[in-house]
Amino acid sequence: MSETESREEPEHAPVSEEEFKQHLSHLFEAMVAISPTRNYVSQMVHLLPEERRQMRYAYPELFERMETQEFLTDGFGLEISEEEVSTKHRGPSSDLSSLINDIMEFFDDEERRRLLSEYLDQEIPNPRREWIDHKLKMAVSEPNYGEEIRSIFNVMRKYGDQQNGYRLNTERIEELTDVEDGRIREIKRFLVSELDILRDSNGEFRFESVIMEYPGVVDSNLPSDD
Structure with missing residues (x-):
């Protein structure tokens, strides 16, 4: 018997299917936990770019303290000007934004969610649908x-x-x-620039295409006046 064959193999406890399911469930829970509806940091990043005055209103301590702003620019990768807050092209905040988009894309597949839900015997949420629902609720x-x-x-x-x-x-x-017309223009700017609900179309209101992918969400937030 060779020296290699005589070596004892490292011992690994076998993983049961129940343990596999448990860890798979924990993995998905961790992924969903960083979606914008469940994490304030993710929500802030996903709403950018945004007017600085709005960010100061929403996060007063972050955008009024010089030391914190230094971290946000140097450590977190935000660009903060007198008018606007946005993510830099390369930095933690932009990487986080990309990660959030990837997670939303991952869970947006209806067939994937169905198969995972059946296997784990639990509901698998759709973070993108939740985010659209959240933005419509913010609007109304x-x-x-x-x-x-x-x-x-x-x-x-x-x-x-x-x-x-x-x-x-x-x-x-x-x-x-x-x-009135002036008020309509203000509202349109808010819905286009701050919530990204409407397309930036001249002379008309029009929902973004991603909103129309979830007609049930629109209906649930806008009960008929009839």
Whole structure:
């Protein structure tokens, strides 16, 4: 018998299927835990770029203390100007943003979630759907614009072109709601630039295509006025 053959093999306790399932479940839970609806850091990164005044309102201690801002720029990879906060092209914050997108893509596959759910006998969430639901809730509950946004969204659903993101021009929206033109423009900027719910289309309101992939989420957040 050779020296190699005589060596004792390292002992490894066999892994049962139940243990495998448990660790697989823990792995998915850890992945989902960094999605924007479940982690404030991920949520902040995923909303960028954003106006600095909005970031100071949402995270006052982070954007008012010089020492913390130094960490955010030098250690976390944010770009902070007088007007805007964004992620640098290369840095921890941009890498985290890419990771979040990859996780959303991973769980967005309906067939994958179905198979995993059946095997683990537990519900597998869809972080992208949760995030869209969260953004719509943010929009219709926003203190300054919420009620008007709800009215605008409802007339979009009722009179807009469903095949093209419930597209409806701003003049028609003004006719169908009590919202004035200047206010409509403010609301559109908020929904385009800050929440990324609408496309940046001249003269019209139109949901982003990713929003339209989840019509049930839109309906659940906008009960009919009829």
